[in-house]
Amino acid sequence: MAMTMTQKILADHAGMDTVSAGQFVNCKLDLVLGNDITSPMAISEFSKMGVDGVFDKDKIAIVPDHFTPNKDIKAAEQCKKVREFATAKEITNYFEVGEMGIEHALLPEKGLVISGDLIIGADSHTCTYGALGAFSTGVGSTDMAAAMATGNAWFKVPSAIKFVLKGKLSPLVTGKDVILHIIGMIGVDGALYRSMEFVGDGVANLTIDDRFTMANMAIEAGAKNGIFPVDDVTLNYVKEHSKREPKVYTADEDASYDKVIEIELSKVPLTVAYPHLPDNTRAVSEAKDMAIDQVVIGSCTNGHITDLRQAAEIFKGRKIKKGMRAIIIPATQKIWLQAMHEGLFDIFVDAGCIVSTPTCGPCLGGHMGILAKSERAVATTNRNFVGRMGHPESEVYLAGPYVAAASAITGVISSPEELD
Amino acid sequence: MKTVGKVYKYGDHVDTDVIIPARFLNTSDHSELASHCMEDIDTEYIKTVEKGDIIVGGENFGCGSSREHAPIAIKASGAGCVIARSFARIFFRNSINTGLPILESSEAVDGLTKGDKVEVDFTTGEIKNITTGKTYQAQPFPEFLQKIIQADGLINYAKQTAEGK
Numbered sequence: 201m202a203m204t205m206t207q208k209i210l211a212d213h214a215g216m217d218t219v220s221a222g223q224f225v226n227c228k229l230d231l232v233l234g235n236d237i238t239s240p241m242a243i244s245e246f247s248k249m250g251v252d253g254v255f256d257k258d259k260i261a262i263v264p265d266h267f268t269p270n271k272d273i274k275a276a277e278q279c280k281k282v283r284e285f286a287t288a289k290e291i292t293n294y295f296e297v298g299e300m301g302i303e304h305a306l307l308p309e310k311g312l313v314i315s316g317d318l319i320i321g322a323d324s325h326t327c328t329y330g331a332l333g334a335f336s337t338g339v340g341s342t343d344m345a346a347a348m349a350t351g352n353a354w355f356k357v358p359s360a361i362k363f364v365l366k367g368k369l370s371p372l373v374t375g376k377d378v379i380l381h382i383i384g385m386i387g388v389d390g391a392l393y394r395s396m397e398f399v400g401d402g403v404a405n406l407t408i409d410d411r412f413t414m415a416n417m418a419i420e421a422g423a424k425n426g427i428f429p430v431d432d433v434t435l436n437y438v439k440e441h442s443k444r445e446p447k448v449y450t451a452d453e454d455a456s457y458d459k460v461i462e463i464e465l466s467k468v469p470l471t472v473a474y475p476h477l478p479d480n481t482r483a484v485s486e487a488k489d490m491a492i493d494q495v496v497i498g499s500c501t502n503g504h505i506t507d508l509r510q511a512a513e514i515f516k517g518r519k520i521k522k523g524m525r526a527i528i529i530p531a532t533q534k535i536w537l538q539a540m541h542e543g544l545f546d547i548f549v550d551a552g553c554i555v556s557t558p559t560c561g562p563c564l565g566g567h568m569g570i571l572a573k574s575e576r577a578v579a580t581t582n583r584n585f586v587g588r589m590g591h592p593e594s595e596v597y598l599a600g601p602y603v604a605a606a607s608a609i610t611g612v613i614s615s616p617e618e619l620d
Numbered sequence: 621m622k623t624v625g626k627v628y629k630y631g632d633h634v635d636t637d638v639i640i641p642a643r644f645l646n647t648s649d650h651s652e653l654a655s656h657c658m659e660d661i662d663t664e665y666i667k668t669v670e671k672g673d674i675i676v677g678g679e680n681f682g683c684g685s686s687r688e689h690a691p692i693a694i695k696a697s698g699a700g701c702v703i704a705r706s707f708a709r710i711f712f713r714n715s716i717n718t719g720l721p722i723l724e725s726s727e728a729v730d731g732l733t734k735g736d737k738v739e740v741d742f743t744t745g746e747i748k749n750i751t752t753g754k755t756y757q758a759q760p761f762p763e764f765l766q767k768i769i770q771a772d773g774l775i776n777y778a779k780q781t782a783e784g785k
Contacts, residue, residue: 241648241688245775267646274646324686324710340688340714342774388633389680393709422680424709477633564642564685585637585684592641592660 202452204360205427206395209335209449213318221359221456229259231312232347233321235303236264236275238340239282242322245345246285254289255351261293261312262286263303266560271567301532301558304328304416304500309532311442315430316449320344320353325500325582327418331411332438333430333448338419358424360395361386362457365402367465372616374510375410376502376580376600379417380471382463384481392422394458397451399429402465408437409506416501417582420478470615472578473598476586484603487613494577495520495608496589497601498529498556499563502580505535507601512544514605514616515551521611526553527569533558553608565589571596578607621742621770623700623721624750625673628658628665629734632678634704636690636711639682645689653689654696669698674740676732677704681722682711691720701740703747703758705729716765719773723747728756742766 201218203211211219213227234242239262254260264282267275286294293312300306304325307313315333319326324338339353347353363382383390396418398411406414411428418426428434430448438446469483497503497511508530520526528548530536536558539545545555561568563581571577571590576597579589584596597613606616637660644656658665675694681704682690691714694702701721715722721742728747732738736751745760761769771777 237642237645237687237689241692244648248775249779266642272646278646278648322686322688324684326686338686338710340686340710340717342688342717343713345775346778388683389706389708392680392706419710422683422708564637564645566642570643583635583637583684585635587641587643587660588637590643 202454202456204395204455205397205429205449205451206335206360206425207357209316209318210355210357219357221357223357224354225357226352226354227318229320229347229351229353230317231259231261231319232344233261233303233307233319233323233326234344235266235323236268236279236282237266238322238344240278241341242344242348243281243285245342246348249345249349251349254348257290258292259351260291260348261307262291263295263300263306265300265302265558266564267566268300268559269297269557299533301534302500302503302560305503305531305535308332309441309534311444314438314442314444314446315434316447320347324419325416327423327425328412328416328500330415330418330425330427331408332434333428335425335427337425358393358395359458360397361391362460363396363398364400364460364462365398365465366400366462367402368405369465369468372602373468373470374600374602375406375413377471378463378465378468379414380473380478380481380598381468383417383421383479384471384473386421388420388477388479389422391418394423396421396423396426398426403428404431405465407506408433409504412504413501417478420582470603472603472613473584475584475595475597478582478584478598484599484613484615490613491576491611492578492607492613493525493575494569494571495524495526495604496529496562496569496577496579496581497604498531499560499581500531501582502601503529503531503535505538507580508535508539508544510601511605512547514602514609514619515553516547518551518609520552520608524608524611525569526608527556527562528553529556529559529561531558562589578604578613580604621766622739623672623674624739625670625700627674627676627732627734627736627738628662629676629732630661633680633683634677635684636682636687637684639690640687640693645687650692650696653693657693657697666697671698672700673698674738675699675702676729677702678729679705681707683708686710688714688718691715691718695720703728716768717774719769719771721769723758725756725758728758731756742769
């Protein structure tokens, strides 16, 4: 029976030759992930189970990244609980504040997720690793707890939508624009319960960071996972970061898809998602005089080195508008150092931006840039729900780094093409 | 297993950030989470909700983050179940795992209005609008899911099963 790429990974990890959409399977996990928000609840559930240890101390990753460095006493207590658990269970991949990064940027960088892996994480953006040709999906704390104990998880095998990417992106258009464009096209439940499989000759023209950004936001279309085929770009990345041997799965040519959607990459415009859903998209050129108060460049979606370089291209030799707050958040310590060595921090600070230590921070309204009532932000993050970055009456506009940086300079949502 | 209560009705794509805003996720305490449930879209909810009440949503209820705090906040607020046209997948899984009954029925969503008194039978999937006298049918839970919900979540269920209860 013909299978999609996702179905092949699930079948293999379930010890089966074939699986089909709708079937329930129990799979072996290569990695179980949690953060400082979801792990405390998982640890409580784990304790109730009365098991002695975790299934494999090398195959659990715990990354306190949301409210860290601890934003308040309660957050500190949560992190303390996580730290004590990681120490007691001798979790190999626990990342303290000086070693950490935003989980979905950190794990690939540390080589903990590679092509062919099956990963669950108690964070909805766990789907990011599909960029490497892995199956990864978000779960809740109870599933994380059970997985830490057993090393297994059950799944309903998803059907898939195939996105055939063709050609090349226009200058200044990035993976963020493509995924916002797609979500705008299919809606926030357009891929509910399904896989989003990205294929086509256009994939070769997307950087690994573009692919991380796109797979990351598959959840914003309701998808179970987003996944890219493995090519030289992927294998070069994996070899550079991991000693493990990647396993390459390829979708069968006659695999069945619920829908096939073709995307001509050259026709994707610079795109922005208006409040309060990521599918409320329009071309940046249609955003007229939308005044903003803050810009955030970072997050698991767009905190990679490529994103920071793109922002720096725009900020170089320019100043942000008086009264604007522009917050740059490199996603990991490694990216932070790299950006510093490349001189990007000089560009950011000269332009009037600040540079933060890695944290999810403002993306989910935690800290490091919260919005007041009726304030607006352009952010390279992934959600623009009501109250997402602060006050319930504040607004978040989602865009890529070029648009975010250009908007910080003009003070209104702007295309980088409009700058002098 | 049944719940009886009044209806709170919301639209499509009720996300986990409005069910329980992230700014309150610095705790895992159930009653503290419940005290902020739905407050960004409905400040009256937590002031007026009573045990057994029913939240009704549209498409894709619970979309967004994987926070299990969302079904926990709803359950700890006293709500007896959620009825929607469809649920986001992580929320669906988390609801079962934490023992929050959820039912899909577009007919019921169409036929229920804010404040209606409703009785829901999880064993049969029957949703009875006591105010209007109309009845709607949702797919009932299979037996093993009913047991998980009765046991107050997956971990308790697994523990009880292991202990031979």
